[in-house]
Amino acid sequence: MRIAVASGKGGTGKTTVAVNLAVTVARSGRQVHLCDCDVEEPNAAIYLDPQLGPAVPVSTPIPVVDNDLCNHCGQCAAICEFNAIACLPRQTLVFPDLCHSCSGCWLVCPEQAITQADRVLGEVSVGSAGSIGFTQGVLRIGETVVPPLIHTVKATVRGAPWVILDAPPGTTCPAVEALRGADFALLVTEPTPFGLHDLDLAVKLARGLDIPCGIVENRAIPGRDIVDRYCAEMDLPVLARIPFTRDLAAVGSEGGLLVDADADVAAAFTQLLDELVGLEARA
Amino acid sequence: MKLVITAQGPNPEDPVDPRFGRAAYHILFDDKAGTFTTLENQGKDAAQGAGVQAAQTIAASGAEILLTGHCGPKAFQALNAAGVSIFSGVEGRVLDAVQAWRDGRLEELNSPDGTPRH
Amino acid sequence: MKELVVLSGKGGTGKTSVTAALAALGAGEVLADCDVDAANLHLVLGTHGEAAHPFVSGHTAVIRTDDCSDCGECARLCRFDAILAETVAGRIRFRVDPIACEGCGVCVHFCPSGAIDFPSSTCGWWGTSRTRFGALIHAALDVGAENSGKLVTLVREQARKAATAAGADLVLVDGPPGIGCPVTASLTGADLVLLVTEPSLPALHDLGRIRELARHFAVPVVVCINKCDLNPRLSDRIAEFCRDQGIPVVGRIPFDPLAGDAQIAGVSLVEFAPESPAAAALAAMWEDIRGALATAPQPKG
Structure with missing residues (x-):
């Protein structure tokens, strides 16, 4: 079962849910692999302290123009929707950071003057934390192209029956790439208008991708029921609730696991796992 | 000698557009003939690389001089490769900009002075 | 005119709440919400009179x-x-x-x-709304869309235009989380970036990365440690990190459980609980930020 942990809003506790769920799955005797797909700000390793193999660069192909072969016909610049190539009277220039690696320019070039080079987007490392398989991707500072790196992170998983994808915040291309192919989306929210507003975006994204979803309410406060009311209206199950306490906030801030710090939270995660096992059986 | 001036409107009386890649119009001035030709900036709404696209248009027009407000790093590189000299910080009407250039009151840009945009 | 951009790297540290408080403390600035993936600033500013324009970009x-x-x-x-x-x-x-x-x-x-x-694709909208504190330029990308960098750039351009028209001397920008395309588009050419962090190891890790990005684009930064009393030891460690890096810490805001209530009431904390220690800390920080803005070097472009 591939479970994406997502949220819309940042900082609602996606990584907290992803790592505590991974630990709960592993302790139930199941084989699990956690992918930190938040390559802009990867944090899961802070909680799980994994042993990682070498950081392998991930690159995307970009064009290189051989100006001796180029006759400046301009077809490469014309096909490029991203203005990554400037065909000038005496020279053809490539702007690698505008390139989307669509391959149009080297396919269209009639002189075979364009070859491919690698542009490094970031690094991916694979390893394990105890029995939990672990992969993380790290985007290079200043790099703006994120989806291919997330794609590579997900592609490192080999055979683990349970895969947990810690997704980036937002609802645009990086979040889409993380969610794609998931069997279930666990959407983490908090009982605030910001949390709820962005949860609604995440629900729309999951439903747009045909991924069934359920909710985890983090930092729950007794008597504040705005998440319940939203979920009832949208016909969404609330699968777990993690209360807000200063003690839990302190544990999380130091990279500690909530399931080790608090028996009630551990029970909530065990119940969440049972729900997910039930969903898988029904699917 | 031909010049291109970035403009907010299609006429020489319109003000200079401080933007290069996303300027509303590029006005071509032929110094020998004393004529103005208006070029629509096809790339002004491009998702990215508007400056790169505009640089190609300027190069293809045969202009050797650009008068504009600011010029970002990618457009600067492309214009440089095309042998176009850039005068930035230009203000006022297009007509005034041309006069300022004729009077030698403009300073040539030696490095990009605009913000890269993503 | 100056442009202050509020960023954090890590999400959920309180960018939008801090931005709303600064909007309430300031006078007559123009506001911009560049978190076009998940915009929230309008929820606490009481927006009305929305003028929305379709955002058309790219093709499908x-x-x-x-x-x-x-x-x-x-x-x-x-x-x-x-x-x-x-x-x-x-x-x-x-x-x-x-x-x-x-x-x-x-x-x-x-x-x-x-x-x-x-065909061209419409991937969201942008618009100007009136708020209690001045004009807000905001936008939303359609769910699953791309091209957020261009929309962010457009929001910033419109905000600067509105500020020029209104004679405002400050554009206050609420930015997106992360360090990718929309963040880069939010910070290039800004006068000052306020990094809102919190005392946690993930937030400290992400603070280092967003600081690197700001350095890459030569934008000066100041730091605000939000919810500082939730882990005083880590708050001190962040302050130490900032001292080593030569970054001014302009505010330490204590955690206030009323922050959630303020949000539900649709106002900023400085309006909801003006006597609270957090509101006082925000007000003191605003003075420091004004000082930092006054001395920030004029960026190019």
Whole structure:
């Protein structure tokens, strides 16, 4: 079962849910692999302290123009929707950071003057934390192209029956790439208008991708029921609730696991796992 | 000698557009003939690389001089490769900009002075 | 006119709440919400009079089924897995997944039957609203869209334009989390970046990365440690990190459980609980930020 942990809003506790769920799955005797797909700000390793193999660069192909072969016909610049190539009277220039690696320019070039080079987007490392398989991707500072790196992170998983994808915040291309192919989306929210507003975006994204979803309410406060009311209206199950306490906030801030710090939270995660096992059986 | 001036409107009386890649119009001035030709900036709404696209248009027009407000790093590189000299910080009407250039009151840009945009 | 951009790297540290408090403390600035993925600032500013414009950017491929010869060349060439093959009545038919489509046009160009259209795509909206504290320029990308960098740039341009028209001396920008494309588009050329962090190891890790990005684009930064009393030891460690890096810490804001109530009431904390220690800390920070803005070097562009 591939479970994406997502949220819309940042900082609602996606990584907290992803790592505590991974630990709960592993302790139930199941084989699990956690992918930190938040390559802009990867944090899961802070909680799980994994042993990682070498950081392998991930690159995307970009064009290189051989100006001796180029006759400046301009077809490469014309096909490029991203203005990554400037065909000038005496020279053809490539702007690698505008390139989307669509391959149009080297396919269209009639002189075979364009070859491919690698542009490094970031690094991916694979390893394990105890029995939990672990992969993380790290985007290079200043790099703006994120989806291919997330794609590579997900592609490192080999055979683990349970895969947990810690997704980036937002609802645009990086979040889409993380969610794609998931069997279930666990959407983490908090009982605030910001949390709820962005949860609604995440629900729309999951439903747009045909991924069934359920909710985890983090930092729950007794008597504040705005998440319940939203979920009832949208016909969404609330699968777990993690209360807000200063003690839990302190544990999380130091990279500690909530399931080790608090028996009630551990029970909530065990119940969440049972729900997910039930969903898988029904699917 | 031909010049291109970035403009907010299609006429020489319109003000200079401080933007290069996303300027509303590029006005071509032929110094020998004393004529103005208006070029629509096809790339002004491009998702990215508007400056790169505009640089190609300027190069293809045969202009050797650009008068504009600011010029970002990618457009600067492309214009440089095309042998176009850039005068930035230009203000006022297009007509005034041309006069300022004729009077030698403009300073040539030696490095990009605009913000890269993503 | 100066432009202050509020960023954090890590999400959920309190960017929007801090931005709303600064808006309430300031006078007559223009506000911009550049978190176009998940914009929230309008929820606490009491917006009205929305003027929304469609945001049209890029193209999406569409296969005209009637003209398609089912050759599969598009699926072979697409590097974004955006061509779906479906079996309909015993035949393989090809269709473009609009969410996966990058808008590169390779399939359009190479289709031997010329059966692929390439219309412009509307991927969201942007608009200007009135708020209690001045104009707010905000926007939203459609769920699953891309191109957020261009929309962020557009929001910032419109905000600067509105500030010039209104004679405002400050544009206050609420930024997105992360360090990717929309963040880069939010900070290039800004006068000052306020990094809102919190005392946690993930937030400290992300603070280092967003600080690197700001340095990459030569934008000066100041730091605010939000919810500082939730882990005083880590708050001190962040302050130490900032001292080593030469970054001024302009505020330490204590955690206030009323922050959630303020949000539910649709106002900032400095309005909801003006006597609270957090409100006092925010007010003191605002003075420091004004000082930092006054001395920030004028950026190019």
